[in-house]
Amino acid sequence: xxxxxxxxxxxxxxxxxxxxxxxxxxxxxxxxxxxxxxxxxxxxxxxxxxxxxxxxxxxxxxxxxxxxxxxxxxxxxxxxxxxxxxxxxxxxxxxxxxxxxxxxxxxxxxxxxxxxxxxxxxxxxxxxxxxxxxxxxxxxxxxxxxxxxxxxxxxxxxxxxxxxxxxxxxxxxxxxxxxxxxxxxxxxxxxxxxxxxxxxxxxxxxxxxxxxxxxxxxxxxxxxxxxxxxxxxxxxxxxxxxxxxxxxxxxxxxxxxxxxxxxxxxxxxxxxxxxxxxxxxxxxxxxxxxxxxxxxxxxxxxxxxxxxxxxxxxxxxxxxxxxxxxx
Numbered sequence: 001x002x003x004x005x006x007x008x009x010x011x012x013x014x015x016x017x018x019x020x021x022x023x024x025x026x027x028x029x030x031x032x033x034x035x036x037x038x039x040x041x042x043x044x045x046x047x048x049x050x051x052x053x054x055x056x057x058x059x060x061x062x063x064x065x066x067x068x069x070x071x072x073x074x075x076x077x078x079x080x081x082x083x084x085x086x087x088x089x090x091x092x093x094x095x096x097x098x099x100x101x102x103x104x105x106x107x108x109x110x111x112x113x114x115x116x117x118x119x120x121x122x123x124x125x126x127x128x129x130x131x132x133x134x135x136x137x138x139x140x141x142x143x144x145x146x147x148x149x150x151x152x153x154x155x156x157x158x159x160x161x162x163x164x165x166x167x168x169x170x171x172x173x174x175x176x177x178x179x180x181x182x183x184x185x186x187x188x189x190x191x192x193x194x195x196x197x198x199x200x201x202x203x204x205x206x207x208x209x210x211x212x213x214x215x216x217x218x219x220x221x222x223x224x225x226x227x228x229x230x231x232x233x234x235x236x237x238x239x240x241x242x243x244x245x246x247x248x249x250x251x252x253x254x255x256x257x258x259x260x261x262x263x264x265x266x267x268x269x270x271x272x273x274x275x276x277x278x279x280x281x282x283x284x285x286x287x288x289x290x291x292x293x294x295x296x297x298x299x300x301x302x303x304x305x306x307x308x309x310x311x312x313x314x315x316x317x318x319x320x321x322x323x324x325x326x327x
Contacts, residue, residue: 004033005140005174007040007080007131010057011049012197014064016206016276017185019283020249025144025177027069035075036138036308037065039301042080042087043131046124047111063297064208067287076311078304080134085312090126090133092319096163097129097155106151132156137312139172148184148194150176167322171315185245188222191238209284212277219243219273230262240265243272250275 006026008018029035041058058079070077080086102108105128111120123130135143135156143153153176160171185195187204195205206215224239232255234241244255247268251258262268290297321327 002033002141003139003172004029004035004142004144005038005135005138006036006144007038007043007134008061008065009040009043010054010061011044014061014208015195015197015200016208016246016280017195018197019068019208019280020185020246022144023065023068024249026065026075029142029144030070030075033142036140036311037070037075037077038080038134038308039065039078040080040131040134043127046121046127059294059297062301063290063294064283064287066290066297066300067283072300072304076304076307077300078308079301082301082305083137083308083312085137085309085316086130086133089137089312089316089319090130092323093129093133093136093159093163094126096159096166097132101155101158102126102128105155107148128152128155129159132159135174136160136171137315138308139311139315140174141172142177143174144177150178163319163322167319167324170319170322186238186242188218188242191223191242206276208280209287210280212281212284215280216273216277219246219276220269222269224265224269228264230259230265230268232256232259240268243268247272247275250279 006022008022014023026035026037030037039058039061041054044054044057062077062079065077066072102125108120108125108128111124117125131152132155136159143156145153153174157173157175160173164170164173187193187195187200188206189201189204193199197205203218203221206218222239222243224243225237227237229237230240230244231237232241232244240259241255244258247253247258248255250272317327
C-alpha cells in the first residue's frame with residue numbers, strides 16, 4: 001500500500017489555502033493509503049516564539065485536523081517532537097546536504113530578506129533538511145503539498161538519492177502530489193500573491209475558524225478587475241480566477257465550466273461566498289465540540305506517536321548502519 005506523509009506547522013491561524021491545499025487532501029488520502037500526519041512543532045521554533053503559545057497551538061492544530069475529518073483509528077496523527085528519530089535522522093541528512101543547496105532555498109531567502117542572514121537562526125537555514133527527515137523517516141511514497149513546497153520535495157528527493165548512492169539503498173524516494181485545483185489559493189485583496197498566514201492582510205485571507213458572516217463579507221469584497229467578463233484566466237484575470245477556483249473546490253466543479261454560468265461578478269461572488277461558508281460550517285461545528293474535550297485530542301496524539309515510533313525506528317537504524325555507525 002502507498003504510504004503518505006505530510007506535516008503542518010502550528011504557527012499562525014490556519015487559513016482557507018491551508019485547508020484546501022493540504023488538509024482536505026489528507027482526509028481523502030487516509031482512506032486510500034497508509035497515511036501519517038504530523039503537527040511539526042519543531043519547525044515552529046526556527047523563529048521567536050512563546051513556549052506556552054506553542055503548546056496551545058500544537059493542540060489546537062491537532063484539534064483542527066480531527067475536525068476537518070482525520071480519523072486517528074484510520075490514519076496516524078502525532079506531534080513531531082514526540083518522535084525523537086526526526087531530529088536524529090536530520091543530523092545524518094545535514095551531513096549529506098550541501099551548504100550551497102540550502103542557501104538557494106527560496107523560503108530562506110524570503111524570510112531573511114528584511115533582517116538579513118546574520119540575524120537568522122541556524123534552524124531556519126537547516127529546516128528543509130529536517131523536513132526531508134520527516135518524510136524519509138517513514139518510507140514515504142507520496143507527499144501532498146501546496147505549490148510553494150515543490151522546492152522542498154525536490155531537495156528531499158535529491159538527499160534520498162544522494163544518500164542511497166553513497167551508502168547503499170536506504171530510503172524510499174518520495175514524490176510530491178499537488179492538487180490541480182486549489183493548489184494555490186490567492187490573496188483576496190492581492191490576487192497576484194498567495195494567501196498567507198503572515199503576509200496577507202486581514203481582508204486578504206479567510207481563516208478556517210473565522211466567523212462565517214465575516215467569511216462571506218470578505219469574499220464578496222474580493223478584488224476582481226475593471227472588466228465585466230467572467231472567465232477562468234489566472235494570468236489575465238487573477239481575482240476572478242481565484243473566485244472560480246474557490247467555487248470549484250467548494251462545489252466539486254471545474255473553474256472554466258463554472259465561469260460559463262456567470263455574466264457578472266456580483267452573482268459569482270455571492271455564490272462563492274455561500275459555497276465557502278457551507279464548506280467551513282461543519283468544520284467549525286466539529287472543532288467546537290472537540291475543543292470541549294482537549295484530553296481526547298491529546299490522547300489521540302499519544303497513540304499516534306507510539307505508532308510513528310514503531311515505523312520510524314527501523315528506518316533510522318537502517319540509515320545509521322548504512323552510514324557506518326555501530327548498532
